[in-house]
Amino acid sequence: MTKRVAFIGTGGTIASIGKGPLDTVDYGANGMLLQADGILARFPEVQQVAEVFAVPYRNVPSPQIGWAEWRQLVLLCDQVAAENPGLSGIVIGHGTASLEETAYFLSLTLKVAVPVVVMGAQRPASALSTDAGLNLVNAVRVAASEEARGLGALVLLNDEIQAAREVTKTSTGRMQTFRSADFGALGHADGDRLAWYRRPLRRLAPDTEFDIRGLDALPRVDIAYAYADADGTAVRAFTAAGAKGIVAAGFAPGFVTPGDAEALRAARAAGVVVVQSTRAGSGRVFPTTKLREAGFIPADNLTPQKARILLALALTVTSDPVEIARIFATY
Incomplete structure (x- = not known):
């Protein structure tokens, strides 16, 4: 049976179109951002690993993402899962600046049973040797996998599957920026298969005591x-x-x-x-x-x-x- 995966785009480098293929630094000044459907159209290879459909949201620079967007994403994941009973997983495209914070919030508050994978890119979609396409493909592979269930929100960049609690951005521009310093990756998205090596032991979504659906704000x-x-x-x-x-x-x-x-x-x-x-x-x-x-x-x-x-x-x-x-x- 074909796996179905939803893709929610929130902007970031993965959605960015620079002035040319060598524009890997100042691409934000170009002001061109793809919506989720545009990202899927730019990297059609993603349809080879699952049936992926775009979920409308909006593009938000990741330094501007916080409580309001986190709550909206939790509710949107609820909606997508409810409207698509056969859904295998959800992928969220995100700017890398605050990606780890969004992923950890989701890992504590999501109530959906399907895997949710947060991913991004270090080079814009228009760049020579961009990582956007392969990161997207690998995130879809992880979201569609049974092994990813029950692990909370996951983070996927640079072929590495990371736990949201443990991963952090460690470099401004290098491809291997996301690292889990104390314990390392959960596994790798290799060309032949997803290779898993460990599972996080701390309590994770959807089995948490936090329910933000009725909240207007978080305590300061x-x-x-x-x-x-x-x-x-x-x-x-x-x-x-x-x-x-x-x-x-x-x-x-x-x-x-x-x-x-x-x-x-x-x-x-x-x-x-x-x-x-x-x-x-x-x-x-x-x-x-x-x-x-x-x-x-x-x-x-x-x-x-x-x-x-x-x-x-x-x-x-x-x-x-x-x-x-x-x-x-x-x-």
Whole structure:
């Protein structure tokens, strides 16, 4: 039976048409973006691996994607799955700048049973040796596979299948930009077959406790980045702005300056939930005596940007620090 896969395009490099085949840097200035159906038409080879159909959305520069678009994508996936009972999977094309954050949000909030794969490109669709076409084909192959079910949202670029929780963009322009630093890829989309090697153990969509369908907004959560001589000004500003949570992107393995520590303790005393992560990009934050005494929650090995997403979702179901610590140990 032919596999059917839906393709939702949100813009990004994969949708971009530059001034010519050698325009691999300033293509955004050309202002030409393909819609989802235009991307499928440009790379007709995708129909050789599944029956792929376009789902209308809109093109949004990925630095502009956030809560509103995330919620729309969750609801759109619900709609597409409901309207297509025989659907095998869903692929979402996305700009790479914030792709990992969208993928992680979806991995925590989707309720559809079919695989959802988020993909993008490092070179525009018009470029010589663009990666857009093969990334799209491989994302469709993964979305159509039975092995991808139950793994939450996945990320596919450069022939590598990555878990949304673990992957991050590590290079501005290289093809191998998306990496899972601590654990590596789940598998590879090779020419002969999809080669799987491991499965994530943390709790994943669709079996999560987060339901954003009735929410108008997420609680405000900000990130305070550690640097030498940081004096707590950013933390105090976030607290004054009404932050319900603050993620401290500390020095590895989870330290902040005295000025930031004082401001974070004051924020915690005022009822703000504080999660301690690191700016290192790899490794766990340990549940030390100092963190426990301050009432801060370790982010485990989540990057600051992903800890922010999990904390915001956690705050939609509880404000109890003990429960939020459980959530960080579960997801």
